[in-house]
Amino acid sequence: MHQLTLAEIARGLADKQFSAEELSRSLLARIAQLDPQLNSFITVTEDLALEQAKAADARRAAGENSPLLGAPIAHKDLFCTNGVLTSCGSKILTGFKAPYDATVVEKLKAAGTVTLGKLNMDEFAMGSANESSHYGPVKNPWDTSRVPGGSSGGSAAAVAARLLPAATGTDTGGSIRQPAALTNLTGIKPTYGRVSRWGMIAYASSLDQGGPLARTAEDCALLLGAMAGFDSKDSTSVDQPVDDYLASLAQPLAGLRIGLPKEYFGAGLDARIGEKVMAVVEELKKLGATVKDISLPNMQHAIPAYYVIAPAEASSNLSRFDGVRFGYRCENPKDLQDLYKRSRGEGFGAEVKRRIMVGTYALSAGYYDAYYIKAQQIRRLIKNDFVAAFKDVDVILGPTTPNLAWKLGEKNADPVSAYLEDIYTITANLAGIPGLSMPAGFVDGLPVGLQLLGNYFQEGRLLNVAHQYQQVSDWHKATPAGF
Amino acid sequence: MALERSEVEKIAHLARLGLNEGDIPQTTETLNSILGLIDQMQAVDTQGIEPLAHPLEATQRLRADVVNESNQRDAYQAIAPAVENGLYLVPKVIE
Numbered sequence: 001m002h003q004l005t006l007a008e009i010a011r012g013l014a015d016k017q018f019s020a021e022e023l024s025r026s027l028l029a030r031i032a033q034l035d036p037q038l039n040s041f042i043t044v045t046e047d048l049a050l051e052q053a054k055a056a057d058a059r060r061a062a063g064e065n066s067p068l069l070g071a072p073i074a075h076k077d078l079f080c081t082n083g084v085l086t087s088c089g090s091k092i093l094t095g096f097k098a099p100y101d102a103t104v105v106e107k108l109k110a111a112g113t114v115t116l117g118k119l120n121m122d123e124f125a126m127g128s129a130n131e132s133s134h135y136g137p138v139k140n141p142w143d144t145s146r147v148p149g150g151s152s153g154g155s156a157a158a159v160a161a162r163l164l165p166a167a168t169g170t171d172t173g174g175s176i177r178q179p180a181a182l183t184n185l186t187g188i189k190p191t192y193g194r195v196s197r198w199g200m201i202a203y204a205s206s207l208d209q210g211g212p213l214a215r216t217a218e219d220c221a222l223l224l225g226a227m228a229g230f231d232s233k234d235s236t237s238v239d240q241p242v243d244d245y246l247a248s249l250a251q252p253l254a255g256l257r258i259g260l261p262k263e264y265f266g267a268g269l270d271a272r273i274g275e276k277v278m279a280v281v282e283e284l285k286k287l288g289a290t291v292k293d294i295s296l297p298n299m300q301h302a303i304p305a306y307y308v309i310a311p312a313e314a315s316s317n318l319s320r321f322d323g324v325r326f327g328y329r330c331e332n333p334k335d336l337q338d339l340y341k342r343s344r345g346e347g348f349g350a351e352v353k354r355r356i357m358v359g360t361y362a363l364s365a366g367y368y369d370a371y372y373i374k375a376q377q378i379r380r381l382i383k384n385d386f387v388a389a390f391k392d393v394d395v396i397l398g399p400t401t402p403n404l405a406w407k408l409g410e411k412n413a414d415p416v417s418a419y420l421e422d423i424y425t426i427t428a429n430l431a432g433i434p435g436l437s438m439p440a441g442f443v444d445g446l447p448v449g450l451q452l453l454g455n456y457f458q459e460g461r462l463l464n465v466a467h468q469y470q471q472v473s474d475w476h477k478a479t480p481a482g483f
Numbered sequence: 484m485a486l487e488r489s490e491v492e493k494i495a496h497l498a499r500l501g502l503n504e505g506d507i508p509q510t511t512e513t514l515n516s517i518l519g520l521i522d523q524m525q526a527v528d529t530q531g532i533e534p535l536a537h538p539l540e541a542t543q544r545l546r547a548d549v550v551n552e553s554n555q556r557d558a559y560q561a562i563a564p565a566v567e568n569g570l571y572l573v574p575k576v577i578e
Contacts, residue, residue, distance in 0.1 A: 099558040303520065328564075341500060345502060381527070432538020
């Protein structure tokens with residue numbers, strides 16, 4: 001039963017092959033049995049899941065038949081869940097049970113999904129390896145000595161190991177796409193503003209977007225359709241109708257114009273990943289796509305600009321964690337300053353403190369123009385590159401990551417080396433365009449991810465291309481040994 | 484332009500982050516390596532380029548100036564580290 005996709009689960013539930021309760025019990029048993037090897041869950045919400053599953057079965061018995069009714073999922077642990085721990089992977093949110101549900105959580109609940117729990121992540125979504133979590137690192141099910149990617153590493157590992165069919169994630173610089181790539185999943189970061197950020201604990205507000213990770217593009221379409229939409233509670237939510245992503249899946253690829261940016265295939269890319277990606281391009285040509293070489297000349301400036309903008313926004317966003325209103329408070333503070341400093345000093349991990357300090361410095365008097373304004377100017381150059389490219393092509397294709405999943409601990413000594421792993425994904429966040437990663441094969445038994453970037457609000461087209469490829473390929477069906 | 488220890492201490496103070504004495508040399512070194520990465524921006528010609536703050540260049544949406552939230556003090560204070568009589572407790576601020 002654990003091999004079923006969301007689409008197959010919808011059919012199985014509709015045909016009464018099994019009940020939502022049976023399915024949830026089976027997956028909960030699997031989580032209890034296998035997750036100790038992966039550490040993908042921070043909280044398993046067994047009682048809540050069984051209650052929701054029973055309610056879904058009752059709704060179905062009463063005649064409802066929506067596709068996500070009874071579908072088991074889990075949330076990255078930065079989506080606030082009423083009455084359930086929301087940790088953000090941080091000690092500073094010890095004991096934090098949000099008094100409300102995030103909009104994404106509320107929408108997926110209303111669609112009838114069953115929440116199996118909350119998934120591990122890099123602390124405050126800052127990381128590319130899921131090693132900065134206060135709750136310990138997550139392991140990659142394809143090789144448990146390697147990282148699953150981050151920051152949505154728990155989401156990726158759990159879905160790849162078939163502990164559940166799909167999960168929510170968030171992507172600020174690649175945190176859905178990169179872990180999807182390293183664990184053989186499909187994951188999509190929507191256009192900025194497409195999915196509500198309300199109740200999603202903020203890292204960098206002008207870059208953060210929620211989205212799904214699943215094993216197929218079809219499942220991502222199902223889940224994204226339920227997650228997306230205008231929300232008056234998020235001031236940057238976009239007030240425009242949500243496309244029918246499922247309906248767009250079937251569109252033939254004849255005439256699709258693919259752009260291959262030369263910057264994505266240059267120095268720094270593991271050549272074996274490049275070969276796998278180009279093999280997929282050949283398949284897409286057989287399906288009727290045409291290919292054009294393009295250039296995104298400002299891509300190389302994206303990482304420096306990102307490491308100003310994201311930390312600057314983080315230093316402001318994370319000022320709310322002060323030991324006064326919620327979460328961790330230090331013992332015996334001698335005065336208010338001591339309470340702030342020790343609660344934050346003891347509550348935040350090393351990477352979070354680094355980014356808060358970088359952001360504080362970049363925003364401090366005398367440095368604002370040299371850092372923050374400069375980074376925002378580069379941000380526009382990056383956006384302009386995409387605007388120009390999308391005049392001639394429908395999608396931009398390249399590798400999701402320059403390297404395969406690395407060994408746990410390998411990049412811990414030098415944070416900058418880990419930052420460089422996000423070179424291909426960060427530009428989409430800076431420009432606000434949608435990006436998708438999908439399986440493209442294996443090198444030495446480790447998954448290779450291929451990234452598709454689209455113009456604003458072209459999520460449907462990205463899902464369509466991935467789905468059409470998945471009709472003629474089997475990479476996405478591969479299961480890690482032992483799971 | 485490398486940060487000195489005293490500047491790191493000042494930044495930590497501005498950010499209200501208590502650092503352990505022993506961690507400061509390592510923190511200084513790492514911050515300098517990150518700032519080295521960031522300084523690569525200075526080589527980019529951005530003369531006359533308008534800064535981009537919001538990817539869709541949206542402006543702040545306004546709503547009617549009416550009360551639309553109910554009081555949830557009890558729910559919010561139930562998760563606070565220390566409260567008394569509806570107030571958040573902190574160490575004495577005024578002597």
